[in-house]
Amino acid sequence: MAHINRKIIFTGPVGSGKTTAINSISDIDIVSTNQNASDMTQKRKKDTTVAMDYGVIKLGNDEKVHLYGTPGQERFDFMWSILTKGGIGLVLLLDNTRKDSFNDMKFYTNSFRDFIEEHQMVIGITQTDRQKTPSVAQYREWLDELGFEAPIFEVDARKREDISLLLQGLLLSLDPGVAE
Amino acid sequence: MLTPGRTLKNMGTFELQHPLKVYLSDISPHNQAILEFFIGSTGGKTFSLAATAAEADVYITDFDYPGSIAHWETEHARSAKPCIALSIKDPDNPEIEWVPKPITAQALTIAAKKIAQQHITHDQGDSASSTPATAIPPRKTFKRPPSLPGLSGTPSPFIKRPRITTPAAHSPGLKQHANPVIIEVHHDNTHHNAGVAIAEKPATRPQKPEQTLHEQTDNKKLTGAKIKPAPATGEHPKSNEREDDQDNSQNKEKQQEQQKEHTDHQPLTGEQKQQRWKMLCGQHENTSHSKLQQDESLHYNGENHFLGTLIAGLRLAKQTKQVIQIKYEPHQFYVCYDEYLVFSPLHPQSDAFATLCFNKVKPGQINLHILSTPESADIRKRIHTDANFTYDLESFIWTSCLLTSQGRVPSSLDCEAPYLLKHWPNFTRIENFPFAMKIAARWQKKPYKVSDISREMNIPIRYVIAFYNGAAGLSLFETDPAQIEQKSNVEPRKNKGLIARLFGRLTKNEATD
Numbered sequence: 001m002a003h004i005n006r007k008i009i010f011t012g013p014v015g016s017g018k019t020t021a022i023n024s025i026s027d028i029d030i031v032s033t034n035q036n037a038s039d040m041t042q043k044r045k046k047d048t049t050v051a052m053d054y055g056v057i058k059l060g061n062d063e064k065v066h067l068y069g070t071p072g073q074e075r076f077d078f079m080w081s082i083l084t085k086g087g088i089g090l091v092l093l094l095d096n097t098r099k100d101s102f103n104d105m106k107f108y109t110n111s112f113r114d115f116i117e118e119h120q121m122v123i124g125i126t127q128t129d130r131q132k133t134p135s136v137a138q139y140r141e142w143l144d145e146l147g148f149e150a151p152i153f154e155v156d157a158r159k160r161e162d163i164s165l166l167l168q169g170l171l172l173s174l175d176p177g178v179a180e
Numbered sequence: 181m182l183t184p185g186r187t188l189k190n191m192g193t194f195e196l197q198h199p200l201k202v203y204l205s206d207i208s209p210h211n212q213a214i215l216e217f218f219i220g221s222t223g224g225k226t227f228s229l230a231a232t233a234a235e236a237d238v239y240i241t242d243f244d245y246p247g248s249i250a251h252w253e254t255e256h257a258r259s260a261k262p263c264i265a266l267s268i269k270d271p272d273n274p275e276i277e278w279v280p281k282p283i284t285a286q287a288l289t290i291a292a293k294k295i296a297q298q299h300i301t302h303d304q305g306d307s308a309s310s311t312p313a314t315a316i317p318p319r320k321t322f323k324r325p326p327s328l329p330g331l332s333g334t335p336s337p338f339i340k341r342p343r344i345t346t347p348a349a350h351s352p353g354l355k356q357h358a359n360p361v362i363i364e365v366h367h368d369n370t371h372h373n374a375g376v377a378i379a380e381k382p383a384t385r386p387q388k389p390e391q392t393l394h395e396q397t398d399n400k401k402l403t404g405a406k407i408k409p410a411p412a413t414g415e416h417p418k419s420n421e422r423e424d425d426q427d428n429s430q431n432k433e434k435q436q437e438q439q440k441e442h443t444d445h446q447p448l449t450g451e452q453k454q455q456r457w458k459m460l461c462g463q464h465e466n467t468s469h470s471k472l473q474q475d476e477s478l479h480y481n482g483e484n485h486f487l488g489t490l491i492a493g494l495r496l497a498k499q500t501k502q503v504i505q506i507k508y509e510p511h512q513f514y515v516c517y518d519e520y521l522v523f524s525p526l527h528p529q530s531d532a533f534a535t536l537c538f539n540k541v542k543p544g545q546i547n548l549h550i551l552s553t554p555e556s557a558d559i560r561k562r563i564h565t566d567a568n569f570t571y572d573l574e575s576f577i578w579t580s581c582l583l584t585s586q587g588r589v590p591s592s593l594d595c596e597a598p599y600l601l602k603h604w605p606n607f608t609r610i611e612n613f614p615f616a617m618k619i620a621a622r623w624q625k626k627p628y629k630v631s632d633i634s635r636e637m638n639i640p641i642r643y644v645i646a647f648y649n650g651a652a653g654l655s656l657f658e659t660d661p662a663q664i665e666q667k668s669n670v671e672p673r674k675n676k677g678l679i680a681r682l683f684g685r686l687t688k689n690e691a692t693d
Contacts, residue, residue, distance in 0.1 A: 006678055052214075059681045076214050078222065078285035088679065111282075135520035136574060140603045149624070151604035154572075162608045164686045165617075169604065171683045172621035178683045 007066035008167065009083055010053070011112065012093035013104050017126040017157030018069035019053045021093060025163045026055025026067055052083060077111060084112070089170045090121045092150075093157065094139070097131040102142050109146050116148065122170040124155035124162075199228035200292045202264070203236035205255070206248030211266075215240065222285060226292045236261065238295050243267035244281075262298075264291045457613045459534055460579075461646035462587015472589055472641070480584065481591040482653075484540045487584040490515070490577065491653065493548050503556040505549040508536070514551075514559050515573070522576040523563050528611075529579075537583035574654055578610040581653035587642040590649055598627035600658040600667055605651060615639050619647045626671075627664045 010018040023030045031054040053069030068083050084090075092108050094101055105123070109116065125139060134142075139152050151169035155162040171178055202219070204212050219227045230236035233255065241252050243265040252263055256275065265276045266283055277291040448456055464478065472478055482488050486508060493504040497517035506513040514523035526533040551559060563570050589595070601623035607616070615637065622633055630648060634641040651657060658664055 057682065057685060059678070059685055063678070063681070065678070065682050071211065071214050076211075076218070076283050078218060078283075079214055082221075107282075132520050133518065136606045137520070151607070151620075153604075153606050153608040155608055165608050168617060168683060168686050169607065169621075171679050171686075172617055173624070174679055176618065176621035176625050178680050 006088045007068055007083075007086055008089055008091060008170070009068050009070060009080075009087045009115075010091045010093060011070040011080070011108055013095055013098060013108075015098075016093040016095040016104075017124075017155075018093055020157035021091070021124070021155070021163045021166075022053050022055040022067045022069050024158060024160045025057065025167065027058045028056045030055045052079065080111060084115045087115065087119060089119050089174060090116055091124060091166060091170065092121055093124045093126050093155070095127050096125050096134065097127045101134055101139070105139070105142055106146060109143075109148055116150075120170055120173045121148065121150040122166055122173065123150050123152040124157070124166045125152065126155055126157050128154045129156065196226060196293060196296055199224065199226055200296055201230040201235060201237045202227050202240045202292075203230045203233045203238075205233065205239045205241045206245045206251055207240070207242045207266070208245060211242060218285065218288075223288065226289045233259070233261075238292075239263040241265055243269075243271055262295050264288070264295060456529070456611075459586060460582040460611060460613050462585070462642045464587055464642055465640070472645075473595055478588050479591065480588045482581070482584055483591075485584045486537050486541060486546065487580050487653070489541070489546050489548060490580055494573070494577065496548060496550055500550055502553065503551045503559045505551055505559075506546065507549065508541070508546040511536070514563065516556075516560060516563060517573065519560065519563070520573045521563055522571050522573050523559065523566070523569055524571055524576065525569060528571060528576060528583075534583045537580050538586060572606075572609050574606055575609045575611070577653050578605060578650040581649045582611070582613075582646055585646065585649040587646055589645055590652065592652055593630065593645070593648055595630055598629050598632075598664065598668070599623065599648070600627040600664045601651060601656055602658040602663075603656045605654060605656060610650070613643065613646060615643045616647055619644055620651075623647075623651075625667070627658075627668050 010022055012018055019030065052071060053067075055067040057065045057067065059065065065088075068087075070080055070083055090112055092105070092112075094104050094108075098104060109121070112121070123139065123143070125136060136152055136154060143150060143152065151166075151173060153162070153166055153169060155166055157163065204215055207215065216229065219229055233239070238261055239252060239255065241248050241263050243249055243252075244267050249271075252265075255261070256263065263276050264279055265271050266279050266281060268281050270278045270280070277295050279287045279291050482491070486506075489506055489508070490513070493506050493513075493515040494517060496502075497504040497515045501518055504515040504517075506515065511525050513525070516523070524533070526536065601620055604620045604624060605616075607620070618637060619633060619639075622628065622637065628636075630644050631641060633644045637644075
């Protein structure tokens with residue numbers, strides 16, 4: 001049976017934990033773009049999936065869910081449109097220690113607006129062990145202001161169980177009856 | 181090397197006949213890989229990569245990269261090649277084509293065209309277009325760079341961000357309380373509508389906006405409580421330092437016991453989890469709808485419990501931006517809203533805390549203090565020091581709600597009314613119980629009665645009621661009737677197959693972890 005392999009996209013500002021989160025949940029060692037960059041320069045590959053973090057959740061029978069992390073540092077939006085093709089949902093990670101978390105949320109939700117409206121988003125607030133505020137309640141208010149609906153959880157990107165719950169939230173939002 | 185045959189026209193119709201050769205300079209490996217990917221795919225008509233700077237027509241440089249500006253200035257002085265600068269800030273230099281971040285494909289293309297039009301000239305002009313491909317390409321020239329005063333001063337985003345301190349410590353909006361204030365909370369079954377109340381049942385259906393415990397206390401005055409100045413500051417418990425000497429040994433013992441209790445809590449085993457769920461959700465069987473409404477033993481009013489005062493404390497903490505002390509002898513709790521923390525001498529998973537929540541409070545047994553600014557500062561310090569006694573505010577309220585109810589129906593719940601969840605609880609930090617996430621998912625998509633959720637999911641109603649208790653305490657239900665109405669006809673999408681398999685995989689892992 002032919003399987004359609006789908007993907008989940010992890011996005012958010014630099015330092016928000018995208019790479020770590022993918023690493024926590026992936027069944028393979030994460031493919032780090034930083035390592036690939038030099039190969040890329042040498043070989044001039046044109047169609048390889050670099051410039052992003054990449055992981056996999058294997059479901060068996062060669063079926064996989066790909067996990068892609070958008071490059072956070074410079075917000076290359078053309079990469080995002082490439083990345084989101086075939087995506088089933090978006091995981092937005094926001095770093096609670098950043099100065100303007102609201103603007104981060106606004107920027108990323110606006111950038112992925114079409115995708116979010118068509119699919120689903122879940123938000124993970126990271127670094128809350130270092131900085132407790134803004135609180136989850138504050139993020140909920142901001143999300144209301146921006147006109148989105150999404151589960152918002154505090155997560156430690158290093159903890160598999162946190163990222164797993166985040167993904168479960170995403171899947172249940174897509175279909176509340178998924179587990180029945 | 182500039183390829184012959186490039187034609188230069190006005191920007192409006194200007195098209196590059198050959199890609200602009202670019203050299204990527206001072207760009208992080210991650211971003212370089214992205215640009216290479218772009219140039220190798222959709223950007224290939226506009227750009228081609230030069231292996232060395234000498235071959236390139238133009239540099240693409242990340243001006244936010246440490247040292248990049250100085251490097252480019254040196255290179256530009258030597259080679260006079262123009263630059264496409266990727267930066268958060270306009271370098272304000274005519275030799276530089278600025279592409280602001282976030283970078284778009286369109287901005288890069290426009291920058292390439294501008295560079296080609298403004299900076300690159302051919303000795304042989306348009307005649308080059310007829311030059312055979314094998315001919316020696318015409319020499320290209322670049323305008324000399326102007327001096328670049330002050331360019332190196334562009335701030336770099338790579339500078340380590342200073343640690344952001346919590347706004348609580350220096351919020352300009354703090355209301356100053358010279359003296360502490362004490363609020364006596366009157367608990368009286370006959371006055372549960374007035375004070376720190378659980379949301380009331382909607383009068384009509386479709387229900388009027390559900391006023392949750394949290395919101396109702398936000399909007400109402402504490403008519404059931406008295407606010408008065410605290411007695412002499414010295415009597416007001418502030419920290420351990422302020423305890424009387426004669427109580428010191430007793431306090432020490434108490435603290436040691438509490439400390440032990442806090443540190444003794446380990447992750448629960450399977451059997452302990454089952455017991456805990458019984459405590460949080462009750463253990464009554466799948467009670468019928470009518471029995472739920474009729475059986476008084478299955479009802480409670482949160483106002484008559486510690487929970488009512490906790491919620492009132494939360495409201496006051498939010499309003500005053502001060503730390504609120506809840507004195508419930510012999511315990512003292514502190515609610516620090518601006519740090520979203522609660523200081524509790526009892527571990528929320530302890531039996532003592534469960535008993536405290538479940539039992540009704542007696543008149544005069546519990547009261548609230550609004551601490552003065554210095555006292556608040558003192559407590560904040562203590563909160564940060566005694567991490568073992570500090571809990572996430574939302575998680576603490578959630579557990580308090582569940583332990584108060586233990587599966588019983590709150591006075592706020594109208595079993596005949598549909599409710600719509602507006603926001604999910606913070607599931608990674610609250611105490612979870614069976615079906616909680618699935619209940620949240622269902623309740624967020626569409627308004628449901630409690631009994632409908634239970635029936636559709638084929639689960640005991642106590643879990644749905646437990647979820648209601650926690651979520652209502654955190655004000656997570658929709659209060660706008662228009663929104664409830666709007667969503668009443670929504671049919672959730674069905675995404676079986678891969679999503680179901682992925683969900684199964686994640687939950688299977690969870691069970692085995």
